[in-house]
Amino acid sequence: MTAAQADLAGARSEFNQSFAIDTPRVEDGAAIWRIARDSEVLDLNSSYSYLLWCRDFGATSLVARDEAGAPTAFVTGYIRPERPEALVVWQVAVDASRRGRGLAGVLLDELTARVAKERGITALETTVTPDNTASDRLFTAYAARHGAALEREVLFDGGLFPERGHQPEVLYRIGPLSF
Structure with a gap:
């Protein structure tokens, strides 16, 4: 077992004891927005978009709930048309008080397994900016x-964004996946 697999196994054990994995509901949108805002890394979307995401893309997204049922982490996704x-x-974001325990990896594994079973996916795509080392590690470890295979290429150059200084968005293509 590799170190990444051991960390994830430990996270799964903790996760099963103190968290529940669930489909997001519209009423989770505000908490998900706050987790994204507080990450200080993600591009923050409008609070309205997180409500829509929970309504329209709940089948391809997950939340982790604490003992009280409050969202403490999430992963959002969609099937590419x-x-x-x-x-x-x-x-993908985890509340600051819960970071460093492998919860993002647990959510990512659970989401892809569910969507593979329901929709037959065989690949995962995401974008990561060059300065986001946590996401790079998360998706590199996921592929391993x-x-x-993990392929990277610039999807959107930083100059395409309206705000100055936006870094390029690097597309990570991971696959084929088998479950």
Whole structure:
């Protein structure tokens, strides 16, 4: 067992004891927005968009709930229309008090397993900015755990964004996945 697999196994054990994995509900949108805002890394969308996300893309997204049922982590995704075998992961974030325990990896594994079973996906796509080392590690470790190839290429150059100084968004393609 690799160190990444051991960390994830430990996180799964803790997760099963103190968290529940669930489909997001519209009433979770505000908490998900706050977790994204407080990450200080993610591009923050409008609070309205998180409500819509929970309503329209709940089947391809997950939340982790604490003992009281409050969202403490989330992963949002969608099936890419032009590539229906690919799950696009939009955002992954963990509340600051819960970081460093492998919860993002647990959510990512659970989401892809569920969507693979329900929709037959065989690939995962996401974008990561060059300065987001946590996301780079998360998706690199995910590919390694699943024995899948990881390809990277710039999807959107920083100059395409209206705000100055936006870094490029690097597309990570992971696959083929087998479950």
